[in-house]
Amino acid sequence: xxxxxxxxxxxxxxxxxxxxxxxDTITDFSWLNSKYGDKLAFENMDCRxxxxxxxxxxxxxxxxxxxxxxxxxxxxxxxxxxxxxxxxEFWQKFNHRLCHYHISSLGDVHxxxxxxxxxxxxxxxxxxSYPMIHEGGVIEKGVVEEEAEYINQRLI
Numbered sequence: 001x002x003x004x005x006x007x008x009x010x011x012x013x014x015x016x017x018x019x020x021x022x023x024d025t026i027t028d029f030s031w032l033n034s035k036y037g038d039k040l041a042f043e044n045m046d047c048r049x050x051x052x053x054x055x056x057x058x059x060x061x062x063x064x065x066x067x068x069x070x071x072x073x074x075x076x077x078x079x080x081x082x083x084x085x086x087x088x089e090f091w092q093k094f095n096h097r098l099c100h101y102h103i104s105s106l107g108d109v110h111x112x113x114x115x116x117x118x119x120x121x122x123x124x125x126x127x128x129s130y131p132m133i134h135e136g137g138v139i140e141k142g143v144v145e146e147e148a149e150y151i152n153q154r155l156i
Contacts, residue, residue: 004035018099020071023052029064041099043071044090047079055086055093062097070097074124075104075135087124101125103151104136112136112143114150128155 007019020041026032032040042061045052052058053076062068072094077087103125104110105118113119113136125132138144 018069018071022049023057023061024049029061033065033068038067038069040065040067041069041071043073043102044076046073046076053080055089058090058094062094068097069099070094071100071102072098072124073102073135074121075102075106075110077124078106078118078121082120084120084123087126090124091126095126098127098130100131100133102135103132104134107136110135110137112138112141112147112150113154114143114146115141119154122151122154125155 011019016039018041019036019039020043021032022045023042024045042052042058042065044058047053052061058070062070072090074084074087077090078084080086101124103122105113105116105121107116107118111118113122134147136147138147
């Protein structure tokens with residue numbers, strides 16, 4: 001309850017379009033759906049999680065939260081499918097829910113493509129018109145411009 005009070009205070013102060021949750025941490029989807037409805041989003045989970053990794057898992061989530069959006073985390077998909085072939089199935093099932101991508105190479109969990117050269121992960125990006133949030137620590141690693149150029153050369 002304290003956490004949701006803090007979230008609600010933040011929402012009231014700042015506003016929001018998307019409130020992202022990891023589906024493996026939710027025990028009451030009905031309550032969450034009734035509270036946040038079309039502001040909810042769920043991302044596909046990495047191989048360390050027991051739930052939220054597969055298309056079937058996310059179908060179950062979206063049945064419980066029918067207005068929820070999807071955040072496509074391409075690194076997470078890669079940890080479950082190093083061929084990235086399942087990206088197409090995720091895209092076909094959930095593209096109408098997509099609100100943004102989380103991008104990073106794997107490296108040491110979340111890394112930069114210009115450093116790891118793990119270009120196969122970029123195959124998960126099916127439509128470059130959606131916003132992308134880079135989770136690879138580009139600022140801390142001092143490679144913002146290099147990473148942007150590297151990704152742009154491969155996507156555009």
